Amino acid sequence: MPNATEDLFTPIHKGLRAMIYALSSRLQTNDFADLAATEALARDLETDFAIARSAGCAICILHHHAEDEELSIFPETARAGSPIVNGLIEEHHDLTRRELELGRAAQGILGLTEPAQRIAAGIALNAMANDLVVRYLAHMNREEAELVPWMRERFTDPQMAAMRGAIIGRLPPDRLFAILGWMLPSLNLTELSDLLLAVRPGLPPPALRAVVDLCEARVDPSRWGAVKARVGL
Numbered sequence: 001m002p003n004a005t006e007d008l009f010t011p012i013h014k015g016l017r018a019m020i021y022a023l024s025s026r027l028q029t030n031d032f033a034d035l036a037a038t039e040a041l042a043r044d045l046e047t048d049f050a051i052a053r054s055a056g057c058a059i060c061i062l063h064h065h066a067e068d069e070e071l072s073i074f075p076e077t078a079r080a081g082s083p084i085v086n087g088l089i090e091e092h093h094d095l096t097r098r099e100l101e102l103g104r105a106a107q108g109i110l111g112l113t114e115p116a117q118r119i120a121a122g123i124a125l126n127a128m129a130n131d132l133v134v135r136y137l138a139h140m141n142r143e144e145a146e147l148v149p150w151m152r153e154r155f156t157d158p159q160m161a162a163m164r165g166a167i168i169g170r171l172p173p174d175r176l177f178a179i180l181g182w183m184l185p186s187l188n189l190t191e192l193s194d195l196l197l198a199v200r201p202g203l204p205p206p207a208l209r210a211v212v213d214l215c216e217a218r219v220d221p222s223r224w225g226a227v228k229a230r231v232g233l
């Protein structure tokens with residue numbers, strides 16, 4: 001038994017949780033009578049996944065995350081006999097359906113001319129989003145609670161690192177940096193320091209510079225200061 005320590009889910013899920021909390025906060029405080037503010041909110045609920053014109057749109061990131069797991073992690077776990085992978089994929093399909101409904105509902109609000117109509121539709125949009133959020137959070141909890149320990153018993157750390165490498169290798173830079181923009185500020189001092197120490201030797205200087213700049217811009221300044229001191233940046 002490998003008894004590995006890698007965790008392919010929790011770090012990225014931390015970023016997704018932060019993004020979901022931020023989106024929920026914006027949704028419940030949005031003034032749907034204000035069309036310009038509602039248009040800006042709807043851009044975060046863009047569902048044109050294929051074009052992903054705004055790679056940073058929250059719904060796109062949620063959708064792509066599930067796709068990344070299905071392409072690079074779940075085939076390996078299915079081959080190794082995981083009893084829960086099919087259930088997780090079914091949950092992905094349900095989440096995608098709800099993401100699309102939410103995006104369509106947001107677009108629909110933009111077509112309403114009366115502020116009172118938009119306010120009423122905004123209440124329904126919040127309820128729909130709350131429903132998606134509780135399911136997405138429960139899904140991530142399940143992956144962490146059930147799949148992480150299961151994989152540690154069956155895969156070595158290098159095998160799991162290769163799965164993560166496959167995900168990162170397939171990500172276009174705009175998607176990679178959109179996800180890192182949520183993930184890096186969501187890691188604690190030790191996690192962020194360890195991550196930077198792990199990736200630094202393999203990154204070309206411009207890529208390392210881009211990651212450091214992103215941390216500079218997004219990570220809480222006091223935590224980033226402590227990380228820099230620990231990593232020697």
Ligand SMILES: [Fe+2]
Pocket residue numbers: 065066069088092139143
């Ligand atoms: Fe998933």
Ligand SMILES: [Fe+2]
Pocket residue numbers: 009013065069140143
């Ligand atoms: Fe996940």
